[in-house]
Amino acid sequence: MAELHKFIFDGLPVRGMLVRLTSSWREVLARRSNSGDAFAPEVHALLGEMAAAGVLMQSNIRFNGALVLQVYGDGPVKLAVAEVQDDLAFRVTAKVVGEVPEGARLEAMVNLHGQGRCAITLDPKDKRAGQQAYQGVVALHGDRREPLQQLSEVLEHYMLQSEQLDTRLILAANDEVAAGLLIQRLPVQGAGNLETAVRNEDRIGLDEAYRRIALLAGTLTRDELLTLDADTLLRRLFWEEPLRRFAPMQGEAGPRFVCSCSRARVGTMLKSLGREEIDGIITEQGRVEIGCDFCGAKYHFDPVDVGELFTAPSKQAPGSTATH
Numbered sequence: 001m002a003e004l005h006k007f008i009f010d011g012l013p014v015r016g017m018l019v020r021l022t023s024s025w026r027e028v029l030a031r032r033s034n035s036g037d038a039f040a041p042e043v044h045a046l047l048g049e050m051a052a053a054g055v056l057m058q059s060n061i062r063f064n065g066a067l068v069l070q071v072y073g074d075g076p077v078k079l080a081v082a083e084v085q086d087d088l089a090f091r092v093t094a095k096v097v098g099e100v101p102e103g104a105r106l107e108a109m110v111n112l113h114g115q116g117r118c119a120i121t122l123d124p125k126d127k128r129a130g131q132q133a134y135q136g137v138v139a140l141h142g143d144r145r146e147p148l149q150q151l152s153e154v155l156e157h158y159m160l161q162s163e164q165l166d167t168r169l170i171l172a173a174n175d176e177v178a179a180g181l182l183i184q185r186l187p188v189q190g191a192g193n194l195e196t197a198v199r200n201e202d203r204i205g206l207d208e209a210y211r212r213i214a215l216l217a218g219t220l221t222r223d224e225l226l227t228l229d230a231d232t233l234l235r236r237l238f239w240e241e242p243l244r245r246f247a248p249m250q251g252e253a254g255p256r257f258v259c260s261c262s263r264a265r266v267g268t269m270l271k272s273l274g275r276e277e278i279d280g281i282i283t284e285q286g287r288v289e290i291g292c293d294f295c296g297a298k299y300h301f302d303p304v305d306v307g308e309l310f311t312a313p314s315k316q317a318p319g320s321t322a323t324h
């Protein structure tokens, strides 16, 4: 199971979202450990926070394509990736190259020498010719160059920089649950040319509303975020606020683990390596085995499969124009 709850505060320029990934998160971890390559708990926590954050950011901007969150650097975790499609299907993986110290946080995992970065990529689904993915990159340190220990701080920074939106983000994950709470200030209507239409004291009042609600959100502990159900959590935090909730998004309409890998895609990738390269592997190992880093699926190509791969006509009809 996994669920996403959206809410607003009546009459206030503030909106929020709460995501909880439960059985779908455990499935991700189970697949990883079944493939014999389980991550350290610290890496689970990072990936879970990234998955939760990715779902929140994707449903916040409703981008028609994939939102890819990457954290990479010079620590034992070389790369961590969370990808969330526009239908909220998510998947995660990491490349771990060294021992992750117990209790390691962002700095000890990816930012040992200050080289760590967080990249947010928006990859459009139906790319027009020449269209490229948009990517924003932020460093893993604060304004005074202090290394940040929490992914939420990095992403708050990113959203302020890229979208000029004040955002409060609280993330937590363990081996059971990955969860996140997002509170965001909405642009006040009447800004810009219509500035005078919003009286000053009203504006101050609306700013205060965001600050108050963000402050309340900030009192949420990691433990509460991981253990409380959505109803209890939202009531506990915002019982004095004019909270209006929308129907939760769950099941097929909500966030869920889906891997987009397929035998056909692996075939296309092998083809791009060239016949010579693949024949070399066949000679050496008898067959080609490709594992998916995201879901642990294994794809095998024996000499017959490889022969078919390179002789089968391309699916693209001749003369038609490629759109991706």
Ligand SMILES: [Zn+2]
Pocket (backbone or CB within 6 Å): 259, 260, 261, 262, 292, 293, 294, 295, 296, 297
């Ligand atoms: Zn896969």
